């Protein structure tokens with residue numbers, strides 16, 4: 001049975017069920033497996049949901065019985081509209097696209113969230129408790145979480161978004177969900193204000209206990225685990241050439257899942273970490289140093305991030321599983337806004353990793369080129385990935401994780417191709433549906449009161 005340990009080495013080891021519900025470790029670290037499963041024996045000729053249950057089984061064994069886990073996977077991936085859940089298509093220049101965006105909210109976050117919602121409900125049911133999930137969103141995460149947790153028996157979910165500062169598609173994907181356990185709050189402030197309110201709620205121990213606060217942000221181990229599956233899936237279906245996987249990256253959760261798949265034997269030669277102008281990770285993989293700058297808006301907003309929280313899991317590995325060394329490095333990074341890896345570790349860190357930065361004009365250019373060559377419409381995040389992958393030699397099988405459906409970012413797509421991509425059929429009346437949300441001032445006490453009153457059992 002796999003147990004989980006904190007990257008900062010000062011928290012107790014936990015079972016899968018505890019890690020699922022805990023998220024961040026009490027010492028500020030992230031949970032990682034203490035021992036790694038053997039090479040996966042999962043059969044890629046099976047339907048995706050069954051393949052997924054096989055790949056993830058070693059991580060959950062002991063916390064759930066295998067029949068129930070299999071049913072949860074079938075149910076979670078039954079919400080995807082593509083028959084094979086995650087299709088792999090090929091562009092004219094032989095780059096393979098792993099299409100992760102056929103879930104309910106059109107971004108790859110559904111792959112993990114659909115599973116997480118069901119696992120939470122199961123685990124809470126076993127324990128006979130309820131939680132209130134609270135989160136802040138600037139877009140994709142909030143809608144994926146709401147779709148995953150709507151109508152669950154043991155969970156209420158409250159999502160804060162900045163009032164009049166998200167795109168209309170993104171807002172409507174959250175506010176048109178009509179479920180008794182879903183609460184949308186439009187905060188009169190910025191995304192950072194929303195995040196500060198959420199942090200303050202978690203820091204208020206009495207409030208946290210009264211409402212049973214829980215989080216489902218990208219550091220949750222179970223989200224990484226669910227994403228490991230499609231790396232095995234795509235690599236198993238690929239050619240015999242060495243595989244170069246490019247991942248459009250923000251918080252480093254998606255690409256770290258690829259790293260886990262590689263440790264479990266997925267035939268992947270290298271990872272290309274693709275960033276927009278917020279290129280702190282490009283700097284890291286090219287030089288071994290990171291300096292925090294201001295977040296700059298780009299055409300790929302879900303990657304407008306300076307501090308990639310999941311990078312800590314890779315740092316733990318690079319630093320030889322030394323939790324104290326990770327804690328020291330992270331604390332230096334916080335205080336100095338800058339950190340460098342020890343020189344002798346840099347070559348080891350760079351083995352199998354590349355960092356590439358792609359500007360907004362290049363994003364538009366590649367979207368246009370791919371549309372003309374292949375007739376394929378890319379969303380701006382995927383376009384960042386394709387632009388980076390094109391810089392790699394075609395002696396490798398180049399593969400790009402396609403993280404969003406183009407209809408989710410219609411303005412950038414129209415700018416590049418002249419066409420406004422239509423929403424897929426399951427969302428085509430999104431603009432006619434009724435919206436449900438409450439506008440509140442950027443004030444902690446008011447928002448806490450709202451959460452407490454709304455979620456009374």
Ligand SMILES: *Cc1c(COP(=O)(O)O)cnc(C)c1O
Pocket residue numbers: 107108109140141218248249250251252253254255302303381403404
């Ligand atoms: C969240 C997101 C990303 C970044 O993923 P990470 O796991 O944070 O690196 C990339 N593209 C889209 C469309 C996203 O929603």
